[in-house]
Amino acid sequence: MKNTRQTALTFLCMTFLLLLANTSTASDVKRGARIYQQYCTPCHGQEGNGRGPRAKNEALQPPPRNHTNGFYMNMQSDVRLFKVIKFGGKKNNLAHIMPQWKHILKDKEIFTIIAYIRTLAQDPEYVAPTTQGWRKNPYAGDEREQLKDHIKKQ
Ligand code: HEC
Structure with missing residues (x-):
């Protein structure tokens, strides 16, 4: 019973926070970029292309996600990105290499990162087959x- 109530509460909070997150501003993006540089670039790379120093020579398998790949990233909802960043890869059927950040980052900080990640994703140029x-x-x-x-x- 307690669990059900907790789940419902978590869901409500997340919905509320996502509503807040939808109103991200330029300063959110800046803040998100700073946090990303601090915690995420060792794996995801300076440009977010998944080629950070820790991923050199295919050291990480699977490789860190390429956040500049709009083909993939623009298909992922904010909720999805939030869950993976907060609770880590393992809890979301991805590799455990992607850490959970719930003990380090506040929800609001995660939303600023998402706002930043959204600025990285480029749709690939169309190449005529x-x-x-x-x-x-x-x-x-x-x-x-x-x-x-x-x-x-x-
Ligand atoms: C230790 C290396 C490492 C660090 C540090 C790291 N990641 Fe990841 N991340 C990964 C790997 C590896 C994957 C790919 C997992 C897979 O494909 O199963 C991934 C995947 C992701 C994804 C893809 C989610 C999806 O739906 O496909 C997002 C978003 C992400 N990371 C965000 C972040 C953010 C934000 C940070 C910093 C707060 C961060 N990562 C730090 C290794 C890392």
């Missing part, structure tokens, strides 16, 4: 496979 060849997207799989039905119709 006929002239440039097919791209393999590490997260989305083979584009050719996804477009198979579309191609047949053409």
